[in-house]
Amino acid sequence: MQQPGPVTEYLDALSREFGFDIALSRRVRNEIEDHLWESIAHEAGEDSIKAQYRAIARFGDPREIARQYAASSLFSQTRRVSFIAVLALIGIYAAMKGRGAWYGLMQWGLSGDLKEFARTLISIDFNAFRIALAICIIGLGYVCSRRAPISFHEGYRRQVRRCVALCAATAGALLASVVTDTILAGLRVVEANFPVASLIPALLVAIEIAFLGALALQIRTTMRRTTLASTLLEG
Numbered sequence: 001m002q003q004p005g006p007v008t009e010y011l012d013a014l015s016r017e018f019g020f021d022i023a024l025s026r027r028v029r030n031e032i033e034d035h036l037w038e039s040i041a042h043e044a045g046e047d048s049i050k051a052q053y054r055a056i057a058r059f060g061d062p063r064e065i066a067r068q069y070a071a072s073s074l075f076s077q078t079r080r081v082s083f084i085a086v087l088a089l090i091g092i093y094a095a096m097k098g099r100g101a102w103y104g105l106m107q108w109g110l111s112g113d114l115k116e117f118a119r120t121l122i123s124i125d126f127n128a129f130r131i132a133l134a135i136c137i138i139g140l141g142y143v144c145s146r147r148a149p150i151s152f153h154e155g156y157r158r159q160v161r162r163c164v165a166l167c168a169a170t171a172g173a174l175l176a177s178v179v180t181d182t183i184l185a186g187l188r189v190v191e192a193n194f195p196v197a198s199l200i201p202a203l204l205v206a207i208e209i210a211f212l213g214a215l216a217l218q219i220r221t222t223m224r225r226t227t228l229a230s231t232l233l234e235g
Helices: 006-017 022-041 048-059 062-106 112-145 154-191 197-234
Strands: none
Touching: 006 022, 006 048, 006 062, 022 048, 022 062, 062 112, 062 154, 062 197, 112 154, 154 197
């Protein structure tokens, strides 16, 4: 079996440093591989191994290259998770309003025993949503005021973590809102004896959950990428 040469070993080391973004890792590896072989091909008549080492030296340390790309990768990711947070707020609000309009159209009310409990839940729901909105606006302003550095460093890692914390706080407040929405929808459906029309509010609640799930997934992805990129700051 043919032994891997210096270029292959260099590219493998580069791929390991890019563990924070697999898609980016493949793209950068392919681009650098093309440039390396092109540079080696220009050194006609030279020893192949020596030419490979010289080409590699011109590109520099894989970790330093990864640091430069990590900054732009996390910059894009923080904007993506912020956009999803805004989208989740809009989607959940639209579902809430749509469900309320449906209840009015179908004239679904609650009995006297449940009205007071429902008022409490509605108050929790609205306040939780307002809190989510306020945190999201603060987070969006913070994210939009950041700029990607030339290379990933400790200060920028702290900025990314603040962005994640603000998005996580938004998701937490939205979770409280969605949970109370689910309970309220359940109460109304039970009071109406599970009519076929109850599929509409159930679908709207499912949409809220889907938006919240998408936000949670993006937060998890951002946290994971930040953790993996943080290894570039070691040593």
